Amino acid sequence: xxxxxxxxxxxxxxxxxxxxxxxxxxxxxxxxxxxxxxxxxxxxxxxxxxxxxxxxxxxxxxxxxxxxxxxxxxxxxxx
Numbered sequence: 436x437x438x439x440x441x442x443x444x445x446x447x448x449x450x451x452x453x454x455x456x457x458x459x460x461x462x463x464x465x466x467x468x469x470x471x472x473x474x475x476x477x478x479x480x481x482x483x484x485x486x487x488x489x490x491x492x493x494x495x496x497x498x499x500x501x502x503x504x505x506x507x508x509x510x511x512x513x514x
Contacts, residue, residue, distance in 0.1 A: 441470055446477035455493060456500075464500040467513065472506050479507070 456462040465473060476496050483489035499505045503513055 441474055443471075443474065444478070446474055446481055448477060449481065452477065452480060452493060452496075455497060459497060459501075461497060461500045464503065468500075468506070472511075475507065 456465050465476075468476075480489060480492045480496065483492055495508075499507075499511075503511075505511050
């Protein structure tokens with residue numbers, strides 16, 4: 436992630452998310468997203484108060500990366 440370009444808090448990649456990206460073959464799709472989206476996904480996942488919510492958010496990120504058409508339930512068009 437191009438951390439120096441972001442002006443907000445940078446969230447480190449959690450091991451469970453990195454493992455999911457690798458196992459599902461989505462690491463490249465994640466890296467193709469703009470740095471702010473990468474960081475927002477991780478911060479949003481880390482703010483989950485329960486494990487169930489965390490898993491739900493990870494699953495949403497996975498679906499959005501796989502489809503390539505959404506970011507945080509909003510339409511997204513890759514460049």
